[in-house]
Amino acid sequence: MENIINLKDIEVVFEDGERILKKINLDIKDKEFVTFLGPSGCGKTTTLRIIGGFLEPTSGDVFFEGKRINGLPPYKRNVNTVFQRYALFPHLNVYENIAFGLKVKKLPDKEIVRRVGEMLELVNLKGFEKRSVSRLSGGQQQRVAIARALVNHPKVLLLDEPLGALDLKLRKEMQVELRKIQQALELTFIYVTHDQEEALTMSDTVVVMNNGNIQQIGSPTDIYNEPVNAFVADFIGESNIINGIMPEDCVAEFSGHRFECVDKGFAKNERVDVVIRPEDIKIIPPEKAKLTGIVESVVFKGVHYEMTVDGMEHKWIIHSTLHEPVGTMIGMDIAPFDIHIMKKSEE
Amino acid sequence: MKTKWVSAPYLVWMTVFIAVPLLMIAVFAFTSNDGGFTIKNIQDVGQYANIFFRSIWLSVIATAICLVMAYPVSFILSRMEKHRQATMLMIVMLPMWMNFLLRTYAWMTLLGNNGVINHLLGLIGIGPLKLINTSGAVVLGMVYNYLPFMILPLYSVMVKIDKSVIEAASDLGCGSFATLFRVIVPLSLPGITSGITMVFVPAISTFIISRMLGGGSNLLIGDLIEMQFLGNAYNPHLGAAISLVLMVIILVIMTVMNQFSPDDQVLI
Numbered sequence: 277m278e279n280i281i282n283l284k285d286i287e288v289v290f291e292d293g294e295r296i297l298k299k300i301n302l303d304i305k306d307k308e309f310v311t312f313l314g315p316s317g318c319g320k321t322t323t324l325r326i327i328g329g330f331l332e333p334t335s336g337d338v339f340f341e342g343k344r345i346n347g348l349p350p351y352k353r354n355v356n357t358v359f360q361r362y363a364l365f366p367h368l369n370v371y372e373n374i375a376f377g378l379k380v381k382k383l384p385d386k387e388i389v390r391r392v393g394e395m396l397e398l399v400n401l402k403g404f405e406k407r408s409v410s411r412l413s414g415g416q417q418q419r420v421a422i423a424r425a426l427v428n429h430p431k432v433l434l435l436d437e438p439l440g441a442l443d444l445k446l447r448k449e450m451q452v453e454l455r456k457i458q459q460a461l462e463l464t465f466i467y468v469t470h471d472q473e474e475a476l477t478m479s480d481t482v483v484v485m486n487n488g489n490i491q492q493i494g495s496p497t498d499i500y501n502e503p504v505n506a507f508v509a510d511f512i513g514e515s516n517i518i519n520g521i522m523p524e525d526c527v528a529e530f531s532g533h534r535f536e537c538v539d540k541g542f543a544k545n546e547r548v549d550v551v552i553r554p555e556d557i558k559i560i561p562p563e564k565a566k567l568t569g570i571v572e573s574v575v576f577k578g579v580h581y582e583m584t585v586d587g588m589e590h591k592w593i594i595h596s597t598l599h600e601p602v603g604t605m606i607g608m609d610i611a612p613f614d615i616h617i618m619k620k621s622e623e
Numbered sequence: 624m625k626t627k628w629v630s631a632p633y634l635v636w637m638t639v640f641i642a643v644p645l646l647m648i649a650v651f652a653f654t655s656n657d658g659g660f661t662i663k664n665i666q667d668v669g670q671y672a673n674i675f676f677r678s679i680w681l682s683v684i685a686t687a688i689c690l691v692m693a694y695p696v697s698f699i700l701s702r703m704e705k706h707r708q709a710t711m712l713m714i715v716m717l718p719m720w721m722n723f724l725l726r727t728y729a730w731m732t733l734l735g736n737n738g739v740i741n742h743l744l745g746l747i748g749i750g751p752l753k754l755i756n757t758s759g760a761v762v763l764g765m766v767y768n769y770l771p772f773m774i775l776p777l778y779s780v781m782v783k784i785d786k787s788v789i790e791a792a793s794d795l796g797c798g799s800f801a802t803l804f805r806v807i808v809p810l811s812l813p814g815i816t817s818g819i820t821m822v823f824v825p826a827i828s829t830f831i832i833s834r835m836l837g838g839g840s841n842l843l844i845g846d847l848i849e850m851q852f853l854g855n856a857y858n859p860h861l862g863a864a865i866s867l868v869l870m871v872i873i874l875v876i877m878t879v880m881n882q883f884s885p886d887d888q889v890l891i
């Protein structure tokens with residue numbers, strides 16, 4: 277697969293002198309579903325705006341199909357955007373909003389009617405053609421915004437949290453629909469979200485960002501199973517992150533005990549982050565365990581119970597289908613391959 | 624229902640100072656000196672058709688010039704950073720702080736045959752040109768005096784146009800011109816119509832500007848009315864009839880204009 281977009285050493289510094297993007301490098305393959313995942317304010321929208329042509333990077337280059345496109349205005353780029361706050365045209369109705377791009381390109385009327393009709397069906401807004409967009413709910417507006425961009429069949433579609441305003445059921449439906457469209461029309465989707473589950477279920481590639489830096493690029497399984505640092509691990513799924521050291525290969529020391537693990541290649545006694553997922557901690561009788569703690573709270577989460585356990589040095593989060601009452605002393609056991617050792621990120 | 628009382632002062636005001644005088648104008652227009660009903664006054668207005676046409680023509684030109692000048696200014700203003708908008712807006716309004724008569728008087732000395740402009744032109748061997756007492760000078764006076772009335776409504780509509788809507792147009796393939804005509808103009812339409820009203824109505828009924836800058840040969844409706852009430856032509860019945868016809872003309876023009884505004888933003 278060819279790369280369709282490359283970002284090279286992209287830096288953005290706003291007038292107030294703040295560095296919002298710090299030398300970002302990213303290759304996006306053709307026909308790929310890429311997700312930018314990161315906390316609020318980390319620079320996801322800013323990165324999208326650079327690809328869309330709404331913002332010029334302070335330094336660095338943007339390539340589209342191998343050609344440098346810095347300075348090319350948005351209307352000359354084969355890219356469409358679903359804006360974070362919809363940005364619908366208030367003077368046009370639903371139909372006219374969706375047809376806008378096609379009318380600008382002066383497509384034949386028949387073609388416009390057909391393609392807009394298709395889109396209306398897709399986003400479930402049949403019968404709303406004549407409705408003014410100011411009289412739509414947030415979720416309906418969001419779907420018009422998706423249809424308005426998608427109807428142009430751009431090579432690359434940029435979606436900035438396009439499902440944020442939808443209820444859970446509709447969001448799940450639209451996730452499936454969007455993925456289907458992307459595969460059927462063989463488009464490249466660049467999708468912004470801060471919902472990690474959405475990122476993991478929809479994408480071919482996840483780009484985890486924090487503080488204007490890319491933390492990790494990889495497939496959802498890579499990101500989930502092999503997070504490169506404590507930030508990614510924590511962001512992808514709530515995790516227990518404990519300070520530890522590596523006395524030797526395959527041995528980690530934390531919470532006052534030594535544990536067998538599977539990681540190696542660290543300096544002797546290097547300080548590391550130890551990451552353990554809540555679902556990987558097994559509850560065992562306290563007298564058989566190295567790690568013990570007192571159950572502080574129990575919350576029922578549907579499939580499992582989420583417990584916080586006070587273990588002196590660290591408050592543990594445990595997901596378990598078994599339920600221990602608050603105040604009991606429990607023991608915790610972790611298998612060697614569930615102990616993830618990560619280099620301390622320099623910050 | 625109780626809140627209705629709050630509007631009582633305005634209702635009284637409206638009755639005493641708007642409805643009653645309007646009624647009196649109508650009565651005057653349809654009566655003769657001895658008090659009997661007549662339509663002669665209205666018929667007599669026909670004699671002044673040329674003055675009516677000149678007034679309409681000059682105020683249409685002035686309104687058009689105001690629109691063309693104010694539109695880009697307002698747009699640029701509305702896209703500036705918030706704190707700079709306030710300063711720039713004040714500069715736009717600055718001439719309004721000076722008395723209307725004084726402002727127009729200043730133009731007399733600028734445009735006069737021995738005025739500043741002709742003097743400067745003389746230095747490079749041009750002129751003297753006849754600048755004052757022309758219809759051009761009247762239009763200039765109207766544009767100069769009423770331009771802020773065009774900028775303000777345009778600006779106040781344009782600041783409400785979200786930047787992202789303009790970006791969306793660009794995203795969907797619009798260059799600058801397409802963005803202007805497909806998005807910015809339709810969204811600023813209410814500002815355009817109210818700006819036109821606010822310039823056209825005072826322009827068509829002005830008499831000071833034409834008096835000071837137009838000389839005797841550029842009489843406007845305003846001058847005509849003034850002469851009937853305060854001048855030697857003293858005839859309040861004819862004056863009232865002219866006012867009434869002018870009102871009808873303005874009403875018709877505004878109704879036509881409103882056909883172009885969105886339904887929910889009708890002006891009168």
Ligand SMILES: Nc1ncnc2c1ncn2[C@@H]1O[C@H](COP(=O)(O)OP(=O)(O)OP(=O)(O)O)[C@@H](O)[C@H]1O
Pocket residue numbers: 290291292296314315316317318319320321322323360470
């Ligand atoms: N025009 C601007 N001038 C100065 N700072 C800006 C500007 N636009 C964005 N920023 C800052 O850049 C940072 C990144 O913003 P961005 O919109 O890219 O975040 P985001 O990752 O999309 O967040 P969210 O998930 O909340 O949408 C923020 O701290 C924001 O305050």
Ligand SMILES: [Mg+2]
Pocket residue numbers: 320321322360436
């Ligand atoms: Mg954002």
